[in-house]
Amino acid sequence: MTAASLDHPLELQQLLPALIEQGLITAQAAHSIQAASCTQHPLECIAAQGPCLETLTQWLAQHAGQPYLRIDPLKIDVASVVPLMSHAFAQRHGILAVAVDAQSVTIASAQPYISAWEAGLAQVLKRTIKRVVANPRDIQRCLHEFYRLAKSVSGADQKMAIPGNVELLSLGASDKEPDANDAHIVNIVDWLLQYAFAQRASDIHIEPCRDQGRVRFRIDGLLHDVYQFPPQVTTAVVSRLKSLGRMNVAEKRKPQDGRVKTRNPAGAEVELRLSTLPTAFGEKLVMRIFDPQVLLKDFDQLGLSSADQQRWHAMTRQANGIILVTGPTGSGKTSTLYTTLKQLATREVNLCTVEDPIEMVEPAFNQMQVQHNIDLSFASGVRALLRQDPDIIMIGEIRDRETAEMAIQAALTGHLVFSTLHTNDAPSAISRLQELGIAHYLIKATLIGVMAQRLVRVLCTHCKRVTGVENIGCYEAVGCMECRDSGYRGRAGLYEIMPLDPALKALVTPGTDIQALRREALAQGMNSLRMAGIDKVNAGVTTMTEILRVTPGDSETNPLFVGP
Known part of the structure; x- marks a missing residue:
């Protein structure tokens, strides 16, 4: 670009020759672009003919000699940057x-050769301006969402401000309860939910702190x-969500549970x-988002290898006995159980569950929820289910001796x-049952097997890179626009399946040696x-760093290769 072109918006006739020279578009495509009537940003007009808009933005940044930025809303402190300029100013200049x-x-802009706004903004903010080039579509979308x-x-906040009395303000008093049905609060909650769906969040945390309330998403x-x-x-946001979840809005001293049904984009x-x-x-509020596709997943999608699937199916085909799934909260136990039960719930079988709470409603099951306020516990629930002529029973969690005995x-x-059960690995389930007071001979008589599991982040298929190191760490996380620069996208399960065969049952004694087991x-x-x-690392699914993060080690064996 020449000096004469400074402070002028980008034009197609300026960009097309350079793009043709770089091989990003063909002369024929350039002719089609010029012939088409397009009122959007020039890069968007060009992208409509095939080239990736993000690739074009990266090229423009390099061409203009300015840093490129792929906008990730999760990495922007929205509350800090929005007050820096008015919506009208940002919209007018596209920044x-x-x-x-x-x-x-x-400041992100898709017009690197317009700088008329820089000096005035720097003077008002009393800070220097650092410019980056970003995708024009992302800029417009974020402008709308952030300022809205x-x-x-x-x-x-203004509606809830205390009117009049300065002394009351200084004391932090309030003369009214926040209005959970206020249009502003409704908008905030709607944005929160839709944004969480767009970011593939599994949980939303709303946490009150001393000076501000914090919102966090759990992603992968x-x-x-x-x-x-x-x-x-x-x-007010917490009150709005409690109202939607049919919880007692006035009760703030006791923990509560609720459910909300909505739709994703x-x-x-x-x-x-x-x-x-x-x-x-x-009140802190956590919302767990249940993927509607969980009940439709098969064992391949969950991450079980063919050998593990054979072991698991051999256990679940038994007519009677106990099968345990262990792991910490959020390790995928629910997904595994629901996928298994979905396959077992045929028309010839009466399948009943007792859960706290019911994780996902499934018409193929008879589901009952624990309600402690009326003394409906896991144990009493199982006692009731046994009078319902069941074939298969799922107990949400064994927490105490009474439930274990039932x-x-x-x-x-x-x-x-x-x-x-909540244990670190499969063999530890035996000692956990014994700690709950279950005799070793009852464990041997009833326990079919145990599966321990974890969830591990999966490498992004668009940007993962071969490290060149054999056997360990075949690929490394890089980061791209598809995975929001994390290098990972989605999660898969790791499984440790221990069928209790005669050789293992012989080791279940009053003082079971878990290491020997x-x-x-x-x-x-x-x-x-x-x-x-x-195995997942060698298959290029994840990284060794991720495996070490989520799996327990074994002091008796090599810290990397756990074996006999």
Whole structure:
């Protein structure tokens, strides 16, 4: 570009020759672009003929000698950057503040040769301006979403401000409860849910703090900061969600549970499970988002290898006994159980569950929810189910001796029982049952097997890169626009399946040696979680760093290769 072209918007006739020269478009495509009537940004007009808009943006940044930025809303402190300029100013110049510190402000623009706004903005903000080139479509979308949200937050905060008395203000008193049905609050909640769906979040955390309320999303197992609300707005948002979940809005001293059904941007029905917790600064609310596709997944999609599937199916084909799935919260136990039960729930079988709460409603099951306020516990629920002529029973979790004893009784009377335990690995389930007071001979008589599992992040197929190191760490995470620069997209399961064969049952004694049990299970062909992870690494599914993050080690064996 020449000096004469500075402070002029981009034009097609300026860009097309350079793009043809770079081989990004053909002369024929350039002719079609010029012939078409397009009122959008020149890069969007060109992208309509085939080239990727993000690739064109990267080329423009290099061509203009400015840094390129792919806008990731999760990495922008929206509450800090929106007040830097008015919506009208940002819209008029097509710019978006994406970062700010004490010395500088980073501004994204899709017009690198327009700089008329720079000097005035730098003077007003008393900071230097750092320019980056970003996708024009992302800039416009974020401008709309960020300022719309900021307007709703500001409007809600002003409505809740205490009128008049300055002394009351200084004391932090309030003369009214936040209005959960205020239009601003409704807009904030709608944005929160739709944004979570767009970001593939599995959980939404709304956490009251001393000065601000914090919103975080869990994406692929890791939490990300999203936004900060004023305290009163946070309270109103929580109240709105409690109302939607049919919870007692006035009760703030006790934990509560609720459910909400809504739709994602694609129109599919999504169920949210809500849980509140009283904290020092107000109620914390967590929403777990249940993927409507979970019940449609098969074992290949969950991540089970063919050998593990054979072991699992051999266990689940038994007529009676107990099968346990173990792992920490959020390790995918629910998905595994629901996928299994979905396959077992034929028209000839009466399948009943007792859950706390019911994770996902499935018409093929008879589902009952634990309700402690009326003394309907897991144990009493199982006792009731046994009078309902069941074939298969699923107990949400074995937490106490009474529930464990009812599960044992159900298995001894000819039922197939599924349940979960919180243990680090499969062999530890034996010691956990013994700690709950179950005799070793009852465990040997009823336990079919145990599956331990974890969820591991999957490498993004668009950007993963071969490291060149054989056997270990075949690929590494890079980061691209598809995975939002994390290098990972989605999660898969790691499984440790331990069928209780006669050799293992012989080791179940009043003082079971778990390490001896583990060694024998490995000798019988069980893959440990760490070994299952290494198989995933060798298959190019994930990285060794990720495996070490999510799997327990074994002090008796090599820290990388867990084996007998």
